[in-house]
Amino acid sequence: MLDGLIVSIDAMGGDDAPEIVIEGIEYFLKHEGKGRRARFLLHGDQPRLDKLLKKNPLTRERSEVCHSPTEIAMDEKPSQALRKGKGTSMWNAILAVKEGRANTVLSAGNTGALMAMSMLQLRRMHGIQRPALAANWPRPEGISVVLDVGANVEATASQLAEFAVLGDAFYRALFKKEHPSIGLLNVGTEDQKGHAVIKAAHERLAESDIGLNYKGYVEGNDISFGNTDVVVTDGFTGNVALKTAEGTAKLIGKFFNEALQGNPWSKFTTMLNSVALIKLKKRIDPRGVNGGVFLGLNGIVIKSHGGTDKVGYSNALNVAIGLAGSNFLEEIEREVERLHDEDDNIGFIE
Amino acid sequence: MLDGLIVSIDAMGGDDAPEIVIEGIEYFLKHEGKGRRARFLLHGDQPRLDKLLKKNPLTRERSEVCHSPTEIAMDEKPSQALRKGKGTSMWNAILAVKEGRANTVLSAGNTGALMAMSMLQLRRMHGIQRPALAANWPRPEGISVVLDVGANVEATASQLAEFAVLGDAFYRALFKKEHPSIGLLNVGTEDQKGHAVIKAAHERLAESDIGLNYKGYVEGNDISFGNTDVVVTDGFTGNVALKTAEGTAKLIGKFFNEALQGNPWSKFTTMLNSVALIKLKKRIDPRGVNGGVFLGLNGIVIKSHGGTDKVGYSNALNVAIGLAGSNFLEEIEREVERLHDEDDNIGFIE
Known part of the structure; x- marks a missing residue:
């Protein structure tokens, strides 16, 4: 062998x-x-x-x-x-x-x-209440990671705090960035925005001292166009956001094709312009970020899109091997333990 | 005068x-x-x-x-x-x-x-528990309306059912379509998907007999790329979805510009191709769907994007005048009354 x-x-x-x-x-x-x-x-x-x-x-x-x-x-x-x-x-x-x-x-x-x-x-990793599904997301400079995008349909404040730890370790392992920035998805960035669960998670993360680079609330547009590395949300909201982004990209792609194929003249110039178009297609290619990951289990489980092609599958393999070659399972375990020790110290119960 | x-x-x-x-x-x-x-x-x-x-x-x-x-x-x-x-x-x-x-x-x-x-x-219209903010959304053929996109951060099943009635009347008034199709935003289309509130709203709408053209669950990608006219959701999810779509469109726009400006040759052919590009820009222009509407009040209140330009503002005016010239406030009042009469008959309490 x-x-x-x-x-x-x-x-x-x-x-x-x-x-x-x-x-x-x-x-x-x-x-x-x-x-x-x-x-x-x-x-x-x-x-x-x-x-x-x-x-x-x-x-x-x-x-x-x-x-x-x-x-x-x-x-x-x-x-x-x-x-x-x-x-x-x-x-x-x-x-x-x-x-x-x-x-x-x-x-x-x-x-x-x-x-x-x-x-x-x-089985769930020791100290993790619920696993989360993480998805990679393109943005102008680099990639952001959003979790949970659908493992659970609800999340408590304490679970959202765990997702922050999971996302942090995941980002470090996959993108080799020491202190990835972390945001909590909300409907506005002011303190009074959002519902009770979001506010409780925000307070918990803001007062944490375990070394997370927590930046506060982010909004939907920040996922694709912000500079936050890890976006934490419940699985319902994250799933809707992910699929909404896919639908939007598909719609624009359709408009794009129709516009460029609209008349013989544009057809001709499009051919001439193919270098730029191929470059564009590559950048917005969802296969490039294929590979969701289940975080919080005693093992590394990677999910590729069901409808992907060989290029997309290859990207998912790349994620799998990148993670398997890192020590992120141990890091998660250590960080989650520190989070829950802190919970005990500050009396955070939920 | x-x-x-x-x-x-x-x-x-x-x-x-x-x-x-x-x-x-x-x-x-x-x-x-x-x-x-x-x-x-x-x-x-x-x-x-x-x-x-x-x-x-x-x-x-x-x-x-x-x-x-x-x-x-x-x-x-x-x-x-x-x-x-x-x-x-x-x-x-x-x-x-x-x-x-x-x-x-x-x-x-x-x-x-x-x-x-x-x-x-x-004041709220008689029979309406919470008003909702509705947004227009482009799709391949026509426009879909999503509500609530941020008036409230939570919604009960009964409120979601009211949003369906509000969206139905709004769509008919603005787009002159007799029986707009209505979907409930969820993380999947199978019956067992989603959390308790979504399931209760789904059951309530599915058994309703007041004339709504309810089609069941839709997913995030259906907003931009489906064929449902009215998409019902709570204000938290709707707000995140709306802003996520905006961020995605902005990201693709940026990639698009960069790709087409990448080298002198593509710059030149882009100039030649400008007819198609202008056509594209017009179709994905968010100003074309500018004008959110507060539904459920005793009056027609239109919100334009704060950062819009004169073209966007003009579109919002168009929405305002279209609605003001219809009888949709009376229709909402009548439909909501029928919904709540039905609530009483079937013993729907929440």
Whole structure:
């Protein structure tokens, strides 16, 4: 066997799995992953995977197929998925992390099922009340991380404070920035804005002394156009914000295409202008920030968009390997302990 | 005096008031408002307004200046604004509607202050628990309306059901569509998704028989890229969604400009391509949908963006006059009564 980090892959998860998954790994090994010594455990239908590996030699060289007879459908409810559970490619992919046979797990499958199975197998980290789903978000200079974008539909003030710790450790691990700035998503930046839960979380974070670079409230427009690294919110608001941004980008993309294809003259000049357009497309390409991460579990679980292509899948792999090579699980554990020690000292109960 | 609808204008509200306000009215009268018989009560500093009117003859012809010695600052808290209250241009502009001297009021001033003063003077409509702020939103075909985008930070199921009625009447009045489709914003479209309040509102709307065209849950991406006319949500989520969309549009705009200005060659072809680009800019122009509306009060209160220009202000005027010429206040009153009669019949208490 080769050495290096081991990524456990749910090869059957995703709209176009397992084809996109294997092509995504191959793409990764040709580009971002060139020279990196990652290896892959491919969980899924052995005959189909073997056939695909013949066409993807770099992947074949660094992979081991682990046959899983069944799989979770994209539209299955988490409760159904859990009943099906064992023997599915998703279950087995997570199990490999639980049993220490892999450093991280990546799936482009059903989000709710991945969440439920990961919770059940990997369990919450000590001191974490609720895990959170974190998403990367492009902004003019760099990337911001928003959490929770949908692991839970509600959050208490104490849980929001934990999300700040999770986001902080995540940002440091992935972007190697020492003191990422942290904001709390609200409807305004003045102290009196927002509802009771937000205000309580704000007060808690503002008086914390555990080393978080907390900057106070931020608003929706700050996610894409601000300078805050980590944006903390509940899973309902975060999910709506994420999908609203996707819808807006899609709408503008549509208008853009229509405008540029509107008449023969603009068609012609668009062709001439293709260098600039390709550059633009690359910058607003959602595949570039593909890879949500479940934070707060005893293990690193990465979720790729179900409808992604090989480039997007490769980006999610990059996130997975970046995190697996860091010590951010230990950092989270340490920071959360400090947060809760502080809770005890200041008498913060919720 | 001329006949026609009368718009009461807070001429001192807005980042560049009163200049933009007067220029906005002039622009309106030259374009959209050409041939319409609207008149204006201009509340604000008489000497400044008189001076501006000299340069804007169409506006002068159709306006009456009502001197207001003071004004509300853009960053004043609603509580401060209320204390200052009487005598400000904003207060007097609303008062004209209350006293029946105008059909609608338009302000580009402080949103919180406008809301608080409107509530105090115009009062909630009978049967409405909380007013809502509605925003127009572009989508591929037409416009969707989202409410609440920030009048309240929380909403009960019963209030969300009222928002559906408000949005329905608003959409019909503004866009002349008989049965606008209505969706409830959630983190997924399956029945089991969301928190308790959303589920209760969903059940209430789904079993209603008062004639709403309720379609069930929608997600964030459906606001910009779906086909639902009215999207109902609480003011916290709606506000974050609105501002997130603005931030996303701004980010893409920035990337777009940078990409097209990146090298001399693309600069040149961009010049050639300007027809298409102007067309695009017009379609994603936020000024085209300027004009939030406070729904649920005994009067029509329109809020323009504080930082808008004359074109945006003119669009807000268009919304104000469109609504003032409809009977939507009566329709809301009738529909809300039917909703609450139904509440009683089915024993919906909250």
